[in-house]
Amino acid sequence: MSIKVIIAGPRGKMGREAIQMIESTEHFQLVAYLDRKNKGRTNESAIPVYEDPDKCFAEVQADVLVDLTTPEVGFSHTESALKHGIRPVVGTSGFKPEEIDELKKLADEKKIGCIIAPNFAVGAVLLMQFAKMAAKYFPDVEIIEKHHDQKLDAPSGTAMKTLELIKENRTAKAQGHPNEIETLAGARGGESEGIRIHSVRLPGLVAHEEVLFGGNGQLLTIKHDSMNRQSFMEGIKMSIDEVMKLDHLVYGLENLLELNN
C-alpha cells in the first residue's frame, strides 16, 4: 500500500527537492500540492493544486502532509491537517514553543502522528546530540549558524533546538565578562540563559552550524555543513514512514533514531 502525500510549498527550494524524492520512492504517492499561487498558474502535472488548506484536506484522500513553507502558514497548515486526520511531517522552521505545545495537544487528542523536525539531515541531528553531551562538561558555549540569504527566520530552527538540548545538560551560568559592553548593537548575538547565538546570512551558503565550547586552555568545536538540499531528503523519507506508526507528536528527528549505541 502506498503512502499518499500532499506537499505544501512545492515551488520552494525544499519543496522541489521533496517532490523528486517522493516521485522516486516506490511506496509514496503524490496526491496534491498546497500552494499560494494557484490562480493563473499552469499546472502541467496531473497533481491537483489547492490554495485553501481546509478544502485540500477535506477533498483529497491523503495520509501525510509534508510542510515546507513559512513560519506564518506552516502552523495553520499543520493544525488543519491534524484536524482532518492527516499526519503532518513539518520541516518549516520558526514555530514558537507555545505553537509546538498546541500542536502536541491536538495530535494527542486526535491520537495521530505528527513529526516536526528542525533539521532532517542526520549529521545535523548528531551534531545536536554531541553538543548536548559536551554541555555537561563545557558550560561555556556559543552557537554560530550560517544560512543562505533567502532564509526568513533567525536564529535557525536547528540553532534553537541545539540551544534547548544544551540547556538540558548545562549547569546555568553567566558567560563572558560581567561588564561587557556592546559598542555596536547586536555584536554579541542573541542570548538565552547566557548562551549566545550568532546568525550569518550570505549568498553561497546552504545550511551550516558550529557549536563552540570553551574550557580551561581548550576549545571544542562541533560542526555540520549541508552542502545541498538532498542532505535533508533521507530524513523526510524516514519521517513519512515513521509518522504513519505514531499516535502523538514528535519534535526532533533524534527521537526516531537509535542513538544509544
Ligand SMILES: NC(=O)C1=CN([C@@H]2O[C@H](COP(=O)(O)OP(=O)(O)OC[C@H]3O[C@@H](n4cnc5c(N)ncnc54)[C@H](OP(=O)(O)O)[C@@H]3O)[C@@H](O)[C@H]2O)C=CC1
Ligand atoms: N527541517 C529541515 O531540515 C529544513 C527546513 N527548512 C525550512 O523549510 C522551509 C522552506 O524552506 P525553503 O524551501 O528553503 O524556502 P522557500 O522560500 O524556497 O520555499 C517556501 C515556499 O513556500 C511557499 N509558500 C508561502 N506561503 C505559502 C502558502 N500560504 N501556501 C503554500 N505555499 C506557500 C513559498 O511561495 P512563494 O514562492 O510564493 O513565496 C515558497 O515557494 C523554511 O521554513 C526552512 O527554514 C529548510 C531546509 C531544511
Ligand SMILES: O=C(O)C1=N[C@H](C(=O)O)C[C@H](O)C1
Ligand atoms: O532555511 C533553511 O535552509 C534551513 N532551515 C532549517 C533551520 O532553520 O534550521 C534547517 C536547515 O538549517 C536549513
